Amino acid sequence: MAKRTVTPMASMFSVEEAQRAAQKMQELISEEEKRLQQLKDFIADNASLINLVRQLPDELHHDIMVPFGKAAFFPGRFIHTNEFLVLLGEGYHAERTAKQTIEILKRRGKALESNYNALKAEVLNHKCEASKFDDMAAEAAEGLVEITEEYVEENSAEAASVSDTPGLSEANNMKVVADSDDEFSRIMSRMDELEREELAAESNDECFDGEEIGNDSNYQHSLDAKTLEGMQPLQWPREKNAITKAFSRKHYEAEGVTHQLAMQLGALKGHPPPKGATLLGKGVGHNAAELNYKEKALQLPEVKEGGCSVPRPKKEIGVPASKSETGSLEAFTGSTVERASNVGTNAFTASIVEHPPNVGTNVRERATSSSQAFTGSIVEHSHNLGTDGRVEATSSSQCQKIPKKKKQKN
Amino acid sequence: MDSKIHEKVKQYEGFIDGRLKPDLVKAIAERDKVFEQQKIFSDLRKNIQNLEKHSVTSLTTLVNLGSEVYMQAEVPDTRTIFVDIGLGFHVEFTWSEAINYIKLREEKLARQIEEYTQLIASVKAHIKMVCEGIRELLHLQAEPSY
Numbered sequence: 008m009a010k011r012t013v014t015p016m017a018s019m020f021s022v023e024e025a026q027r028a029a030q031k032m033q034e035l036i037s038e039e040e041k042r043l044q045q046l047k048d049f050i051a052d053n054a055s056l057i058n059l060v061r062q063l064p065d066e067l068h069h070d071i072m073v074p075f076g077k078a079a080f081f082p083g084r085f086i087h088t089n090e091f092l093v094l095l096g097e098g099y100h101a102e103r104t105a106k107q108t109i110e111i112l113k114r115r116g117k118a119l120e121s122n123y124n125a126l127k128a129e130v131l132n133h134k135c136e137a138s139k140f141d142d143m144a145a146e147a148a149e150g151l152v153e154i155t156e157e158y159v160e161e162n163s164a165e166a167a168s169v170s171d172t173p174g175l176s177e178a179n180n181m182k183v184v185a186d187s188d189d190e191f192s193r194i195m196s197r198m199d200e201l202e203r204e205e206l207a208a209e210s211n212d213e214c215f216d217g218e219e220i221g222n223d224s225n226y227q228h229s230l231d232a233k234t235l236e237g238m239q240p241l242q243w244p245r246e247k248n249a250i251t252k253a254f255s256r257k258h259y260e261a262e263g264v265t266h267q268l269a270m271q272l273g274a275l276k277g278h279p280p281p282k283g284a285t286l287l288g289k290g291v292g293h294n295a296a297e298l299n300y301k302e303k304a305l306q307l308p309e310v311k312e313g314g315c316s317v318p319r320p321k322k323e324i325g326v327p328a329s330k331s332e333t334g335s336l337e338a339f340t341g342s343t344v345e346r347a348s349n350v351g352t353n354a355f356t357a358s359i360v361e362h363p364p365n366v367g368t369n370v371r372e373r374a375t376s377s378s379q380a381f382t383g384s385i386v387e388h389s390h391n392l393g394t395d396g397r398v399e400a401t402s403s404s405q406c407q408k409i410p411k412k413k414k415q416k417n
Numbered sequence: 418m419d420s421k422i423h424e425k426v427k428q429y430e431g432f433i434d435g436r437l438k439p440d441l442v443k444a445i446a447e448r449d450k451v452f453e454q455q456k457i458f459s460d461l462r463k464n465i466q467n468l469e470k471h472s473v474t475s476l477t478t479l480v481n482l483g484s485e486v487y488m489q490a491e492v493p494d495t496r497t498i499f500v501d502i503g504l505g506f507h508v509e510f511t512w513s514e515a516i517n518y519i520k521l522r523e524e525k526l527a528r529q530i531e532e533y534t535q536l537i538a539s540v541k542a543h544i545k546m547v548c549e550g551i552r553e554l555l556h557l558q559a560e561p562s563y
Contacts, residue, residue, distance in 0.1 A: 056483045063488070072499065073478055073490045076464065077457045079515070080499040080507060083492035086477070094485035108486060115484075 012155045025144035032137035039130045046123045053116045057109055064089045064105045160189055422554050429551050433544055441540045448533035455526040461500075462519040468495060469512050 063069065066088060073083040091108040093101050103111065467473075474495055479487040498515050499507040502522075510518060 052483060056486060059482060060486065071480070071490060073480060073492050075498065076461045078501040079461050081492045081495060082497070082499070083478075083490050085480070085488055086491045087489045090489060091482075092479060092487035094487075100487075112484070112486075 014153045022147045029140035050119045057112045437544045444537045451529045
């Protein structure tokens, strides 16, 4: 059973600290509000000045009291009522007409407004933080507890950990990753069984280089180096001539599509799909290859010739991968290219799918007619499968011609 | 025994920081304001004397409308000037009357400044006394006052 740990909230953040933080925020807020008020005043002054400047040119002269220092006035008049001297800053003045002065002032007003709005947003931000601190302090004060429960993995791969606080989300993520790893190894073992069965039933002529490409980033997080080792037994020991077959692979989300593939694989083989419902491309591909071969023996030579062509660049894979798959077998004529940099880390980078265009078209036609899950050309190509004396030798012999394959370790 | 001394010391320090020092700050601020006023009137007097010397009858000035936007203004007759005598009143003076008034005003301001200076000095003396008391309590060397 999952074990629970109860931690009082107060132990995570002390009450006084939270209160002090809240208080600091309040002080900051009050300062900013003062500044905000000041800006508001400036904007108001600017507006009234614009009004004044607009009205002054209406008369030739205005009778006024002219200030003389701070404590004395002279009676006098405004003259040149359309000429204004505006301070531009840094000791520079500009003599402008009323209209031009108004424009200057308007621009100033805009700048002030934007300052004001920015400051307002900041104040709002700080207010949110302050309220957050207040809540924290209140929670800690009233003795709220955080209950943590370990995530127990279920076969359905949907078990969720019970947690009462948001602080557990990180633990959750870790759990999910760990679970999918476990699930993965389960699937792998199931695949092993299936493959062995197939091997027994297969004819000798078939040479199959299986692979998966883990290029799909959806796989990445659930795969790691250790599972790559687990993968090794899945490789086809058979190696005659590396036959590249065109596979079309559907775009898959980690669970959904592979589940579907698993279903199809099961249907093809007459077995129920493996539990856990994630099927690696490898097993399915293998199955497809088997059927493919049996059905289209004539095509094989073609395929072979086309075999060692340049693997598709990665981005082509990305494009088909992004197509949504439903039942279309053409969604992805699968050239999945092993990413050079990922070979070491990616569990499935073992294989490189080459997809010469001519082969592709042929395969495509066949793909529509076949009921297979995949039609694809798969060239196994993994150096981390290294020690197995299986496909590598053949694949290497075949694939050495391929210019871009860097991962070969043969 | 020690704790009592510490308590007293704390008390004295608190008194200094809480009472005497703010008093000092306030007194200094008030005195500065009076200084400013004094300067304003002294400048005004100098200006009027200048006008008299050069017999300036009219002049043009730039008037600040706010936010450093200036407008030209003309003073056709500078013989009369309105001087602020306080409480919101301005009195029309001729030059000589104005100069007279300003002189009297300046004297009054000087007396005010003198009062503030004395207040500041007394506050400073209080602070010094309390510091000495603290020092005695802590048996430190008394500062040489000669």
